[in-house]
Amino acid sequence: MTLPGSPFLAYRGQDLFLDDVRLRDLTQQHGTPLYVYSKRAMLAALAPYQKALQGRAHLVCYAVKANSNLAVLQTFAQAGCGFDIVSEGELARVLAAGGSASKVVFSGVGKTRSEMATALKAGVKCFNVESTAELEVLSQVASGLGQTAHISLRVNPDVDAGTHPYISTGLKGNKFGVAHEEALATYKRAAALPGIHVAGIDCHIGSQITEIAPYLDALDRVLDLVESIEAAGITVHHMDLGGGLGITYTDETPPGADELIAQLLAKIDARGHGQREILFEPGRSLVGNAGVLLTEVMFLKPGSQKNFCVVDAAMNDLMRPALYEAYMGIVNTQLRTDAPATWDVVGPVCESGDWLGRDRSLTVQAGDVLAVLSAGAYGMTMSSNYNTRGRAAELMVDGATVHVIRSRETVQDLIRHDHLLPN
Numbered sequence: 531m532t533l534p535g536s537p538f539l540a541y542r543g544q545d546l547f548l549d550d551v552r553l554r555d556l557t558q559q560h561g562t563p564l565y566v567y568s569k570r571a572m573l574a575a576l577a578p579y580q581k582a583l584q585g586r587a588h589l590v591c592y593a594v595k596a597n598s599n600l601a602v603l604q605t606f607a608q609a610g611c612g613f614d615i616v617s618e619g620e621l622a623r624v625l626a627a628g629g630s631a632s633k634v635v636f637s638g639v640g641k642t643r644s645e646m647a648t649a650l651k652a653g654v655k656c657f658n659v660e661s662t663a664e665l666e667v668l669s670q671v672a673s674g675l676g677q678t679a680h681i682s683l684r685v686n687p688d689v690d691a692g693t694h695p696y697i698s699t700g701l702k703g704n705k706f707g708v709a710h711e712e713a714l715a716t717y718k719r720a721a722a723l724p725g726i727h728v729a730g731i732d733c734h735i736g737s738q739i740t741e742i743a744p745y746l747d748a749l750d751r752v753l754d755l756v757e758s759i760e761a762a763g764i765t766v767h768h769m770d771l772g773g774g775l776g777i778t779y780t781d782e783t784p785p786g787a788d789e790l791i792a793q794l795l796a797k798i799d800a801r802g803h804g805q806r807e808i809l810f811e812p813g814r815s816l817v818g819n820a821g822v823l824l825t826e827v828m829f830l831k832p833g834s835q836k837n838f839c840v841v842d843a844a845m846n847d848l849m850r851p852a853l854y855e856a857y858m859g860i861v862n863t864q865l866r867t868d869a870p871a872t873w874d875v876v877g878p879v880c881e882s883g884d885w886l887g888r889d890r891s892l893t894v895q896a897g898d899v900l901a902v903l904s905a906g907a908y909g910m911t912m913s914s915n916y917n918t919r920g921r922a923a924e925l926m927v928d929g930a931t932v933h934v935i936r937s938r939e940t941v942q943d944l945i946r947h948d949h950l951l952p953n
């Protein structure tokens with residue numbers, strides 16, 4: 531039996547396997563909560579991007595925020611990817627993982643001067659600038675260092691990506707990007723500023739997008755702008771079309787990356803822009819369904835109104851359900867034959883918002899190991915130490931081989947940075 535989302539995750543007999551590894555076995559050695567990712571699933575998710583872009587100048591910049599473990603970054607660096615970063619911390623991770631700064635684009639509305647300087651010294655490919663104010667500061671920082679910052683403006687095309695309000699970014703009411711009407715004037719300003727070289731244009735309209743239409747609308751708006759920018763004598767070398775492609779959590783049917791890109795390229799070519807380098811910044815679609823979060827069932831609390839299945843993973847380990855009311859699949863790693871009951875799967879954190887799944891039909895017993903599906907993206911990277919809970923360990927499987935790619939945090943790790951007052 532195959533589960534939604536990934537062909538790499540399937541039951542063999544009664545047991546859930548990721549690649550060739552029986553997931554339950556991992557928890558005996560490595561404990562729970564435990565993130566487990568498949569290297570093969572990540573590379574398989576990347577393949578349609580690379581295939582669709584073959585034969586033209588392009589760069590797939592993996593969005594580090596989705597999953598920033600060094601081994602994940604190493605996997606994508608070795609596969610030829612660049613990276614989309616939003617902090618100097620993420621830049622440091624990329625470099626530590628063997629990624630090349632010359633393939634890094636630096637996004638984000640609030641880059642500090644220190645971050646700008648660090649990225650300039652490292653030699654990043656491009657700053658995705660989000661405001662005129664940022665542009666002026668970047669010009670000062672670059673000039674001060676005797677360097678030139680290659681930039682693209684992140685333009686806000688004002689299209690509705692049809693996704694959750696917290697993860698939709700291309701609307702006028704969002705904090706992101708330069709308004710479409712102001713873009714041309716801002717490009718002219720950029721072209722005149724010292725220490726700034728216009729390299730491209732950038733656009734990212736949101737996340738977990740399951741339709742092609744919003745991308746095509748945004749692209750039309752971007753191409754209109756490119757034409758007016760070039761008519762003003764400013765060359766636009768590359769077009770960065772952002773990330774945002776959705777995945778199947780339950781019954782969503784997002785297009786494949788190959789289909790999305792084919793349609794985008796067809797429009798780009800039809801409008802005579804085929805010579806430009808094309809960048810994408812996918813995060814979730816490369817890693818989301820390549821990972822699961824394993825958690826042990828501690829106690830069952832049947833009740834008159836609700837049945838609670840208390841597990842040892844919590845909102846600090848996986849915030850998406852608490853923060854967005856996001857649905858994430860939950861299955862038992864060992865199929866049981868008795869009739870299922872309806873459970874709210876909740877964690878030990880002292881908040882009513884601490885749930886991982888509501889009204890789930892499951893056959894469970896205390897001691898079982900559940901797998902929260904599609905947890906490879908925005909799982910570990912959004913985790914916290916709330917309730918002084920150490921962060922989970924992370925494993926990467928590759929066929930039948932298992933690698934520990936992050937050790938479990940200890941209490942000592944957590945209190946190390948605190949300081950007592952003098953007596």
Ligand code: LLP
Binds near residue numbers: 907
């Ligand atoms: N580029 C930029 C500028 C972004 O802001 C993002 C995501 C991406 C690329 C990658 O988008 P993706 O391909 O992963 O959709 N924490 C939320 C998602 C926030 C996305 C923020 N920006 C969640 O768990 O659903």
